[in-house]
Every structure is written in C-alpha cells, then in structure tokens.
Amino acid sequence: MKKRSRNNSVRKLVTQLMTSNCGAGAVTRAESSMAACSVEDVLAKAERDEAERLKSISVVKELELEFDVGNLLALDKNPVELRGRSQDREELLRALARDNVQLLVNEIWKLPAERTDDVLVVKLPEASTKLPREKPLPKVRPPTKWEQFAKLKGIQKKKKTNLVWDEVHKEWRRRWGYKRAKDDTKEWLIEVPETADPSEDQFAKRNKAKKERVAKNEFNRLRNIARASKTPVAGLGLAPRAQQSKSELAQAVSVARTSTASVGKFQDRLPKEKAPRNTGKKRKFQPLLGDFGNEKQKQLEMLKVMETKKPRLDVTKAVNKQLREDEEEEGRTRRKKGSGKKGDRGKRGAAGGKGKGAKGSKGGKGARSTKGKGRGPHMKQGKR
Amino acid sequence: MAHLDGVVKPKTKRSKRFLDHRAPKLLENSKNAMIMKGGNTSETVTQALKDIVIKIPFSFITNLLLLFLSQEFFSKKTDCSLFLFGSHNKKRPNNLVFGRMFDFHVLDMFEMGIEKFTALKNIKNEKCAEGTKPMLIFAGELFDVDNEYSRLRNVLTDFFRGPVVPAVRLAGLEHILHFTAADGKIFMRSYRVLLKKSGCRTPRIELEEIGPSFDFVLRRTHLASDDLYKTAHKQPKGLKPKKKKNISHDTFGTKFGRLHMQKQNLDKLQTRKMKGLRKRRGAVVVENGGTTSPKKIKTQE
Numbered sequence: 001m002k003k004r005s006r007n008n009s010v011r012k013l014v015t016q017l018m019t020s021n022c023g024a025g026a027v028t029r030a031e032s033s034m035a036a037c038s039v040e041d042v043l044a045k046a047e048r049d050e051a052e053r054l055k056s057i058s059v060v061k062e063l064e065l066e067f068d069v070g071n072l073l074a075l076d077k078n079p080v081e082l083r084g085r086s087q088d089r090e091e092l093l094r095a096l097a098r099d100n101v102q103l104l105v106n107e108i109w110k111l112p113a114e115r116t117d118d119v120l121v122v123k124l125p126e127a128s129t130k131l132p133r134e135k136p137l138p139k140v141r142p143p144t145k146w147e148q149f150a151k152l153k154g155i156q157k158k159k160k161t162n163l164v165w166d167e168v169h170k171e172w173r174r175r176w177g178y179k180r181a182k183d184d185t186k187e188w189l190i191e192v193p194e195t196a197d198p199s200e201d202q203f204a205k206r207n208k209a210k211k212e213r214v215a216k217n218e219f220n221r222l223r224n225i226a227r228a229s230k231t232p233v234a235g236l237g238l239a240p241r242a243q244q245s246k247s248e249l250a251q252a253v254s255v256a257r258t259s260t261a262s263v264g265k266f267q268d269r270l271p272k273e274k275a276p277r278n279t280g281k282k283r284k285f286q287p288l289l290g291d292f293g294n295e296k297q298k299q300l301e302m303l304k305v306m307e308t309k310k311p312r313l314d315v316t317k318a319v320n321k322q323l324r325e326d327e328e329e330e331g332r333t334r335r336k337k338g339s340g341k342k343g344d345r346g347k348r349g350a351a352g353g354k355g356k357g358a359k360g361s362k363g364g365k366g367a368r369s370t371k372g373k374g375r376g377p378h379m380k381q382g383k384r
Numbered sequence: 385m386a387h388l389d390g391v392v393k394p395k396t397k398r399s400k401r402f403l404d405h406r407a408p409k410l411l412e413n414s415k416n417a418m419i420m421k422g423g424n425t426s427e428t429v430t431q432a433l434k435d436i437v438i439k440i441p442f443s444f445i446t447n448l449l450l451l452f453l454s455q456e457f458f459s460k461k462t463d464c465s466l467f468l469f470g471s472h473n474k475k476r477p478n479n480l481v482f483g484r485m486f487d488f489h490v491l492d493m494f495e496m497g498i499e500k501f502t503a504l505k506n507i508k509n510e511k512c513a514e515g516t517k518p519m520l521i522f523a524g525e526l527f528d529v530d531n532e533y534s535r536l537r538n539v540l541t542d543f544f545r546g547p548v549v550p551a552v553r554l555a556g557l558e559h560i561l562h563f564t565a566a567d568g569k570i571f572m573r574s575y576r577v578l579l580k581k582s583g584c585r586t587p588r589i590e591l592e593e594i595g596p597s598f599d600f601v602l603r604r605t606h607l608a609s610d611d612l613y614k615t616a617h618k619q620p621k622g623l624k625p626k627k628k629k630n631i632s633h634d635t636f637g638t639k640f641g642r643l644h645m646q647k648q649n650l651d652k653l654q655t656r657k658m659k660g661l662r663k664r665r666g667a668v669v670v671e672n673g674g675t676t677s678p679k680k681i682k683t684q685e
Binding site (some may be wrong): 011049050052056057058066072073074075076077078079080081082093094096097098100101102105106108113114119120121124127129130131132133134135136138202209350370 | 410439465520541545551554555567571584611615618
C-alpha cells in the first residue's frame with residue numbers, strides 16, 4: 001500500500017514538473033527534457049516529502065510501548081520525569097499523552113478495516129491483559145441417568161417442531177401445555193377395553209395414571225439433583241478464604257482434632273486450646289445398684305403427688321394452648337392453600353412415591369387441619 | 385422466594401433467566417461497579433465520585449455508611465464485582481478505595497488519596513459522549529517494575545475498560561485516560577482525541593483535555609494472596625476455539641476436506657458395468673494384421 005502511494009506521489013510530482021518546468025510542448029519534447037530534470041532528483045524529492053508527512057505521525061521513544069489493542073491499552077515503560085511548576089507539568093503530561101496516543105492509534109490503524117454501513121470499522125484482536133474472573137468457574141454437572149444411557153446407546157437429541165397439527169380441531173397447536181394438540185384429559189368418551197373390569201372408572205384410572213407419572217418424574221428429578229450435589233463440600237471454615245473469623249477457625253480446629261482414627265480421644269490439647277463446651281454425655285441415668293435411699297425418696301414423692309386432689313394439669317391453660325396451636329395450624333394450611341394448591345398436592349403425590357410413612361404423616365396432618373377448620377366457631381368460611 | 389438449603393429455586397421463566405444471568409458462566413458479563421460514599425465525605429470526594437460515575441459504565445451509586453460486612457451483601461444483591469468507596473477523615477483526607485471482588489469476596493483493594501482534583505465542570509470545553517470505550521495508557525516504569533503498581537494497573541484496567549467489543553469504529557475513538565506514575569504520585573488525566581489529517585492513512589493526534597484530572601497518592605493496599613489470584617484467573621477449557629481437523633484452505637479460498645478410508649480390496653471392487661466392453665466369444669481382429677489375443681478386461685459380473 002505504501003509503495004503504491006509512493007508511486008502515485010512520484011507520478012504526480014513528475015507530471016507537475018513536466019507541466020511546470022518543461023512547458024506545454026509535445027510529448028516527445030517533454031520526455032527528452034525529463035532526462036534533463038534528472039529522475040534521481042525527482043525520486044529524492046518524493047522521498048523527502050513522504051518522510052515529512054510520516055514525521056507528523058511518527059514518535060520516537062527509547063523503549064517500545066507494550067500494546068494490548070484488544071483492550072485499547074498501551075503501557076509505556078520509559079521513565080517519566082516531571083519537574084517544574086504545575087503549569088509546565090501539565091504541558092509535559094499532555095505532550096507525553098499525545099505521543100503515547102499517537103503510537104497507540106498507529107497500532108490500531110494497522111489492523112484490517114472493514115466498511116459496514118458506510119462506517120469504517122476495525123476488528124479488534126483478543127485482549128492480552130489477563131484480568132481475573134468475576135465469579136468462579138461453573139461446576140460441571142454430572143450427567144443424569146438418561147444422559148448416560150443415551151450416550152451409551154448413541155441416541156441423539158431430535159429437534160422437535162413447536163406446533164403439531166391437531167386433526168380434531170383442524171389447527172396447529174402446541175405440542176404440550178395449555179391447549180395442546182392431543183389432550184388426553186379433555187376426552188369426553190373413553191372406550192372400555194374388553195379386558196377391563198366393566199365397573200371400573202376409566203376417567204379416574206387415567207387421572208391416577210397421570211398423577212403417578214408426575215410423581216415418578218418429580219422423584220427422578222430430585223434424585224438427579226441429589227446425585228449431582230453429592231460432591232462433598234467442605235463445611236464452614238474449612239475451605240480457606242481471605243478473612244476467617246475466630247469462630248470459623250475454632251470450628252476448623254475442632255474438626256481437625258476429631259478427624260483421627262479414635263475420634264480425637266487421645267489427642268493432646270494445644271497449650272492455649274480451650275476445652276469444648278457442648279460435648280459429653282447427653283443423658284444421665286441413675287445407677288442400678290447402690291444407694292436405694294434416693295430412689296425411695298423419689299417414689300414417695302410421686303405417691304404424694306398422686307394423692308392430692310389438686311389436678312396437676314391446669315385445664316384452662318391446656319385448652320388455650322391447644323386452641324392456639326390449632327389456629328396456627330389452620331393459618332399455615334390456609335396460607336399454603338392460597339399460594340400453591342397444586343404444589344401441595346404434588347408434594348403429597350411425591351411423598352406417596354417415596355414411602356408409606358411419609359404419606360401417612362402428611363395424610364394425618366391434612367385430616368387434622370380439616371377437622372380443626374370445622375371446630376373453631378370464629379373461623380370464617382374463607383377461600384377454599 | 386423461599387430458601388431451601390440456601391438454593392433459590394426459580395418459579396417463573398423470567399426469574400430463571402434472571403438467575404442464569406447472575407450465575408457463574410463460561411463467558412462472563414461485563415463487570416459492574418458499585419460506588420459508595422462513606423459516612424463523612426468532603427466536597428472533593430463527592431464530586432470526584434460523581435465524575436467517575438459518568439466515566440464507568442454500569443455503575444451504581446449508593447450512600448452507604450461504613451459497614452464493610454454489608455459491602456459483600458450489597459455486592460451480592462446488585463451483582464457488582466468492582467467497588468469504589470470514597471471517604472474523608474482527618475487521618476486520611478480525600479480517600480478513594482478502588483477494589484474488586486472475586487465470588488463476592490474481596491480480591492484486591494487500593495486506597496488512594498486525592499491530592500489535586502479538577503472536576504468535569506471546571507474544565508470548560510466540549511466533552512465526548514458518555515459511554516464511549518476509552519483508550520487506556522499507563523506511563524512510567526513503575527507500572528511495570530513494581531508489584532503493587534502493576535496490580536494497580538490491572539485493577540484500573542478492569543475499572544475503566546468498559547464492555548468488551550469485537551470491533552470498534554475508527555471515528556469513534558474519542559476518549560483517552562492517561563495514567564502516569566512519577567514522583568511517587570499517579571496522575572490521571574482524561575483527554576478527548578482529535579483526529580487530524582496527516583499525509584497518510586493514519587491520522588495525526590491532537591489532544592484536548594476534558595474530564596476530571598486527579599493527582600493520586602497510593603496509600604494502603606490489600607493485594608490478594610497468590611493462590612487466590614491464581615484461582616480467580618482460571619479460564620474454562622471450553623473457551624479455547626476447537627481446531628477443526630482435516631479441513632484446510634487453499635490460497636484461492638477453496639475449502640478442502642480430507643477423508644480417511646480403510647484399506648480397500650481392489651480385487652473385489654464394484655465398478656460400473658460397461659456392456660460394450662464385455663468379453664466376446666472369438667478373437668478381435670486388428671486391422672494392421674496379425675491377430676491379437678482377446679484382451680482380458682477385468683469386469684465384475
């Protein structure tokens with residue numbers, strides 16, 4: 001590119017010279033007089049002009065700057081001397097800045113330019129300054145059971161269309177969700193298959209099957225999450241951070257202490273380490289053999305209490321306590337019902353998938369709550 | 385959203401998108417900066433903070449009293465990983481703390497005192513548009529040689545870099561921030577670039593001072609430990625562009641591919657059946673005389 005421009009400038013100069021010096025003569029005469037003008041002079045003049053023009057954008061520096069064009073950044077390692085009054089200093093700074101910017105701009109202009117929409121745009125290379133990330137790297141999820149199976153069998157994911165043609169309604173409908181193409185639940189007629197029991201409710205059967213499928217899906221999803229999160233995470237204070245509080249360090253020390261084969265029983269205490277407070281036996285039992293006097297005292301006291309007419313239980317207090325508990329229960333169930341009815345049902349369904357025990361407890365709770373609703377006289381028949 | 389085991393489960397698509405935007409990703413978002421004012425700030429510091437807010441895109445400004453514990457909380461809430469904290473007291477007048485975080489814990493912090501400050505409004509001329517990506521220049525051998533200064537250079541790059549773009553408009557390179565380290569101070573000047581005609585394609589640069597100018601003095605620093613710094617720099621493997629094997633390009637731009645075949649048994653190769661060339665009964669008589677033996681042609685039947 002430079003050569004071409006130089007050639008152009010040389011040609012321009014030559015024509016200028018020809019027309020100015022040698023007059024408007026015939027071409028042949030101009031050519032002969034060109035020899036007199038001397039080609040070397042012309043070329044030398046062209047070079048000098050070029051150099052002068054380049055001088056306006058060239059900057060001389062002791063050390064070359066380090067450029068990071070991807071970030072539009074430049075680092076000038078030359079030593080800077082700022083002396084003098086503040087006015088001079090400003091001027092010095094400005095001159096320094098101008099030189100550095102000129103060098104940076106020269107670098108940027110060296111990149112290939114494209115013209116998009118009437119605008120000159122330069123494609124920037126990758127940034128070379130290494131800047132730290134904002135957040136740590138995302139953890140790689142372990143593949144789910146289905147993903148492992150698919151990889152094993154070589155099953156690829158097939159891209160499905162968004163809409164499916166529905167024959168019944170004669171229009172395009174979405175594949176699943178609200179107003180879907182083939183909605184099982186909206187059927188008003190289900191043929192009873194020959195093998196089935198005639199008194200069986202086919203609609204209920206379909207509903208139950210769907211509920212079971214939903215519960216199974218939820219269960220599998222939770223199991224996948226559990227499997228994914230099974231990677232052991234160090235507890236609080238064990239993974240080193242920048243600033244750790246006293247309690248975190250103490251916890252780390254106690255965990256380190258008990259991580260021996262005999263759970264820290266024979267571990268010597270450090271000079272300034274304090275004994276742990278919450279350890280030791282949690283329940284104390286009376287010895288089986290020994291002094292019976294204490295036991296005798298206790299039994300006699302119990303008999304005395306049983307003899308008195310005064311009831312141990314304050315009935316009014318107990319009833320109030322029970323009522324308060326019931327109110328709290330109702331409040332909770334009403335809030336739950338108001339926010340997510342389906343969620344609650346889903347949870348109960350999931351519990352059914354997991355185990356009978358959980359189902360029983362949830363069922364019991366539900367029963368109690370409805371009974372409570374009927375009992376309280378001041379309860380409003382609110383939202384159902 | 386209820387917290388189950390410290391994990392928030394999104395209930396709507398919109399909240400899921402919001403959480404995914406804030407989750408750790410392979411290619412990260414641009415860093416946001418949080419600008420805070422301490423309990424006691426002087427006029428200089430307030431003005432300085434306000435001027436810098438304009439410089440840095442994606443920044444939030446809050447009036448926060450000095451609690452450093454809640455600074456982490458705030459950064460988590462606003463998803464900001466850079467912060468700038470301004471304060472003023474007798475011992476440290478006109479203090480600015482530039483800091484950045486990794487995983488919402490403090491990575492680096494640099495405390496700088498403002499010795500001389502000229503505000504944006506004090507310099508009266510035309511400014512450049514807000515949000516232009518600035519060019520950054522660091523001058524002085526201290527920025528390369530001294531450990532603290534080179535870390536400071538890194539932090540300042542992070543702060544003032546702006547969004548990472550693949551291409552830039554040549555005429556839009558207007559703004560330049562120039563940092564000079566000399567005489568134990570750091571001079572920050574902000575200029576507007578005027579591209580003048582020069583003989584060749586690259587323009588000649590003329591500068592016009594705009595914007596706030598600071599004379600900083602580096603006070604206390606808190607650099608991250610080496611291993612924490614290394615962890616913060618870990619790049620994911622997925623980002624490196626995968627080299628496509630067996631594809632090559634010609635000088636004319638033709639794309640060539642390369643197929644690797646297994647060894648073929650040429651005896652049992654299936655070729656086209658040319659009926660005319662089939663072996664016929666009787667020898668073929670050549671015009672020039674002499675009979676030649678019937679040519680044996682290998683065809684597969």
